[in-house]
Amino acid sequence: MKRRGLLSVALAAALPFQARAGAQREEALADSVRLALSAAIANSAPPKPRFENLDDRLAYLRWLGVMSERLKKRLTEAQTRIEFLATLWYESKRAGLEPALVLGLVQVESGFRKYAISVAGARGYMQVMPFWAQQIGNGKDSSLFYMQTNLRFGCVILRHYLDVEKGDMFMALGRYNGSRGQAAYPNAVLACRRQWLMPEQR
Numbered sequence: 372m373k374r375r376g377l378l379s380v381a382l383a384a385a386l387p388f389q390a391r392a393g394a395q396r397e398e399a400l401a402d403s404v405r406l407a408l409s410a411a412i413a414n415s416a417p418p419k420p421r422f423e424n425l426d427d428r429l430a431y432l433r434w435l436g437v438m439s440e441r442l443k444k445r446l447t448e449a450q451t452r453i454e455f456l457a458t459l460w461y462e463s464k465r466a467g468l469e470p471a472l473v474l475g476l477v478q479v480e481s482g483f484r485k486y487a488i489s490v491a492g493a494r495g496y497m498q499v500m501p502f503w504a505q506q507i508g509n510g511k512d513s514s515l516f517y518m519q520t521n522l523r524f525g526c527v528i529l530r531h532y533l534d535v536e537k538g539d540m541f542m543a544l545g546r547y548n549g550s551r552g553q554a555a556y557p558n559a560v561l562a563c564r565r566q567w568l569m570p571e572q573r
Contacts, residue, residue, distance in 0.1 A: 532544075
């Protein structure tokens with residue numbers, strides 16, 4: 372039995388990365404919630420951060436540099452990496468989420484693969500299920516492969532689940548994955564989150 376377990380671990384390590392999401396459950400949304408989520412998705416302005424002072428801008432640029440260095444092995448092309456990080460930071464902050472948490476979620480969900488598709492059909496970096504495009508988007512599943520669209524959907528959906536769960540991140544993450552109340556997925560995301568904290572936050 373122990374040998375079989377070790378063999379399973381070895382095989383899993385040898386196989387290509389599999390997207391882990393896809394079990395998000397479609398739930399009926401109240402009209403007010405659906406309209407609010409649609410409005411949160413609809414603004415397609417480019418992700419241009421604004422800063423109230425120079426210190427905030429410098430902190431952002433430092434974050435961008437540190438995260439770019441950490442992400443280099445996963446996204447090797449510099450321009451793509453910077454655009455991804457800038458967009459993720461913008462959409463995280465816009466949704467009131469911590470960028471390190473969203474980076475941890477992306478790592479678990481898709482391994483930073485833009486065109487990842489789970490066995491259940493969830494798509495992109497944050498593994499957004501196509502039904503969300505029907506409920507609150509433009510109805511086009513293919514749009515979920517656009518970087519900003521995918522990150523915006525993912526952040527807005529996680530924010531929605533966090534609100535539904537009254538601020539309980541553990542339960543919100545479980546709901547995002549379709550495994551509400553089970554520990555494996557939230558624990559994986561929160562463990563990965565620690566890798567994306569700034570040095571002074573660790």
